[in-house]
Amino acid sequence: MKIGLIGFGKTGKSVASILLENEKFSLEWVLRQSKVLENRSVSEFFGVESDKPGLIYSSSKTSIEELLDKHPVDVIIDFSSDNGIYTYGEIAAQKNVKIISAISHYKEKELKFLEKLSKKTTVFWSPNITLGVNYLLFAAKFLKKIAPWVDIEVNEEHFKTKQGTSGTAVKIAEALDVDRENINSVRAGGIVGKHEVIFGFPFQTVRLIHESISREAFGNGVIFVAENLKGKDKGLYNFEDILTPYFTV
Structure with missing residues (x-):
């Protein structure tokens, strides 16, 4: 499964490290606001060997549309900010790219926007993705x-x-x-x-x-969610939707 990661703060970095370790996932790119680390690979940043592309791009120089055209992905994972969804949401939905948002705080405006996007693609949101x-x-x-x-x-x-x-x-x-x-x-x-x-x-x-104990827990949560979104039709999902089948005796 090809992954694009939005945001490369403390949690984003931890999630990226977990994605690099998992053979079922390929971290294609990371998009962040800062120009620091631009065009470096995530594996290089962590000092590990990896055959996954994982190049770091700055949104000030590369648009999400350009990025998705050159490096298409199956899922976008968002660990950026509460307004980050506006920078990629519409384009991702048009291209039928699944969206996994792990933003802690969304206002009513953003939640309605997620609902709008879910009419076109599979959208998942959880304020805590562990x-x-x-x-x-x-x-x-x-x-x-x-x-x-x-x-x-x-x-x-x-x-x-x-x-x-x-x-x-x-x-x-x-x-x-x-x-x-x-x-x-x-x-x-x-x-x-x-x-x-x-x-x-x-x-x-x-x-x-x-x-x-460690922010890597968010990376494990992302993998669990991504695997359970396989085959899901377009719509807005949360953790309850994913966990409920596991509680059926």
Whole structure:
């Protein structure tokens, strides 16, 4: 499967390293805003040998249309910014390229744009694309269904410079009918990401915890999603759509 990666920040780099290691995927190119590293290969950047192209391009010099014409891909993976979807969405949809967006925060405008694109191609969005945290969300929803009266608290911890409330925590809170104002946030040091759901019963407590040890976890999540989007018709998908069949006994 040929992959194009949008964004090459800390998480984007980690995802690229995982894609390079997987023989089922070919990282064709990376598109970023900065001109730094332009025309260098991702494998060269990591200092590893690879036969995958993985050249780095700057959006200030190369348009997404030009890039897709010269180096077509099956899937575009977006780890850029909340408005990055506008730079490639329409062109990707026209060319029937699948879109996997892992942007934490989208406003209503962007979500409607994703819906529009999904009329033409397969679109997937998750504010947290790690498999573990989405399993946590599934388990939490099941427990809430069993005991809808239980007390629930949502905690999230991230690195000191992370802005705003975790998009994943917001999604968990919404799924469990917890007010967004009741999400407890901690910003300290270099914590990659930790989410905890506390279920307070009268005589017992259940805690569901997911902790990202390394950003490579996002790369594993991307691979899981890409493999499960094979054969999917055009439409807008989320992790629940992908995980539900696995919970069928």
